[in-house]
Amino acid sequence: MDFSDSPQEAAYRAKVRQWLEQNRISAEEIDADPVGAARAWQARKAAAGFACITWPKDWGGPGGSQIEQIIFTEEEAIGTTPENLFMIGLGMCIPTLMFAADDETKRRFVAPALRGEQIWCQLFSEPGAGSDLAAVRTKALSAGDGTGDWLVSGQKVWTSKAHLADFGIILCRSDFSVPKHKGLTMFWIDMKSPGIEIVPITRMNGVAGFNEVFLDAVRIPDAQRLGAIGEGWKVAVTTLAHERYAVGGTSGPGWQDLLAYAKERQVGGDDFLSEGDFRASLADLYLMAEGLRHTRNRTITALARGNSPGPEMSINKVVGTRYMMDCATLALEVMGPFGLASDAGSAAAQFRNHFLTSPGSRIAGGTDEIMKNIIAERVLGLPPEVQPDRERPFDAALN
Ligand SMILES: Cc1cc2nc3c(=O)[nH]c(=O)nc-3n(C[C@H](O)[C@H](O)[C@H](O)COP(=O)(O)OP(=O)(O)OC[C@H]3O[C@@H](n4cnc5c(N)ncnc54)[C@H](O)[C@@H]3O)c2cc1C
Numbered sequence: 001m002d003f004s005d006s007p008q009e010a011a012y013r014a015k016v017r018q019w020l021e022q023n024r025i026s027a028e029e030i031d032a033d034p035v036g037a038a039r040a041w042q043a044r045k046a047a048a049g050f051a052c053i054t055w056p057k058d059w060g061g062p063g064g065s066q067i068e069q070i071i072f073t074e075e076e077a078i079g080t081t082p083e084n085l086f087m088i089g090l091g092m093c094i095p096t097l098m099f100a101a102d103d104e105t106k107r108r109f110v111a112p113a114l115r116g117e118q119i120w121c122q123l124f125s126e127p128g129a130g131s132d133l134a135a136v137r138t139k140a141l142s143a144g145d146g147t148g149d150w151l152v153s154g155q156k157v158w159t160s161k162a163h164l165a166d167f168g169i170i171l172c173r174s175d176f177s178v179p180k181h182k183g184l185t186m187f188w189i190d191m192k193s194p195g196i197e198i199v200p201i202t203r204m205n206g207v208a209g210f211n212e213v214f215l216d217a218v219r220i221p222d223a224q225r226l227g228a229i230g231e232g233w234k235v236a237v238t239t240l241a242h243e244r245y246a247v248g249g250t251s252g253p254g255w256q257d258l259l260a261y262a263k264e265r266q267v268g269g270d271d272f273l274s275e276g277d278f279r280a281s282l283a284d285l286y287l288m289a290e291g292l293r294h295t296r297n298r299t300i301t302a303l304a305r306g307n308s309p310g311p312e313m314s315i316n317k318v319v320g321t322r323y324m325m326d327c328a329t330l331a332l333e334v335m336g337p338f339g340l341a342s343d344a345g346s347a348a349a350q351f352r353n354h355f356l357t358s359p360g361s362r363i364a365g366g367t368d369e370i371m372k373n374i375i376a377e378r379v380l381g382l383p384p385e386v387q388p389d390r391e392r393p394f395d396a397a398l399n
Helices: 007-023 027-032 034-048 066-076 087-100 103-114 232-246 255-263 276-304 312-335 347-361 368-378 394-398
Strands: 120-123 139-142 150-156 167-173 184-190 196-201 210-220
Touching: 007 034, 007 066, 027 034, 066 276, 087 103, 087 120, 087 167, 087 184, 087 232, 150 167, 150 184, 167 232, 184 210, 184 232, 255 276, 255 312, 255 347, 276 312, 312 347, 312 368
Parallel strands: 120 167
Antiparallel strands: 139 150, 139 167, 150 210, 167 184, 196 210
């Protein structure tokens, strides 16, 4: 297998590099207005044909290839970029609208979202429904006043970016008397609607990135329904399939950064690099990184051939998250107590922040255990999990 760029891909990479050099938003601009900078960056990419590169022209995208998208993502990650506030919208919500919304809704949302004019959030998880998402209890009941409107009440949790979002997609229970997968209905929702209260949750890395969202008789017109009444699970499965592409992979400092950092440090007067345990752990990280790289190359090969990637997405998520956590843990060992007290912006602070951020990746977009269930069933051919409540009416299962 040859993983180097073809001449055509190399030319595209050179074009991307040149555009990035000329158009990047500076770190100062990002610090001054992080949300404004994120919107401006998305608008610039959209204008140049570098946003959602694989989207067809009908969706307002440039209709490029998966390989072009991967090349752009790789090059973009090399320098400073604003936080990506659009991943949930463009990676999950808009594809869900493209699957289930009417043409008027698509016209209203798809192109503006692409240009960074809208931030979206995904209102799926609840205190009693995460891995078992079909157990959502947020209820959507008919307003009963002849308008056809719905009144939505309940609680969502872990809703990333809800505090910044203009719109969201929300999974609700519209019928409690049928089995759990059958009584669900999905809507898009205006996050500024009366009856919505958003309470940020601060993560252990100090960032308030996700939220509790309380809904009290929020009125949603029937025109905002996505898919048929009671068919919300089918729509949610589409969102989750897109989520698997959007979430995953690795981020933050890797073994190369750790090696560079360790070269500068000493242990008991000796060079850190001559310390046996450290060398063995670094070698383990290198092996993991290579395994991830080749698994990713399998995904790229499948995409380039027009196939859908298989369960390797789950393998990449489980191992990628473990790699991020192990890099951060080993970095803290190298840093010692200094690691906890280092200045913001320093390499040490980057590792410290990574140590506090990476455990969340084990959970977001499907926990390690759920990914392992997928691998067990789809790769190893083990029998599926027993789900005793699957065919029982949801309200009976509650009692
Ligand atoms: C950073 C971050 C961002 C998030 N953003 C969003 C968002 O924007 N929108 C949204 O809707 N949600 C979001 N979530 C929520 C996320 O989808 C859920 O946390 C996740 O699905 C797990 O659900 P849970 O927290 O309810 O844990 P549970 O499902 O209660 O799981 C608890 C533990 O039990 C294990 N477990 C559960 N079921 C099984 C099983 N069948 N087999 C083996 N083990 C099992 C799990 O692996 C876990 O260890 C986010 C989470 C994080 C961490």
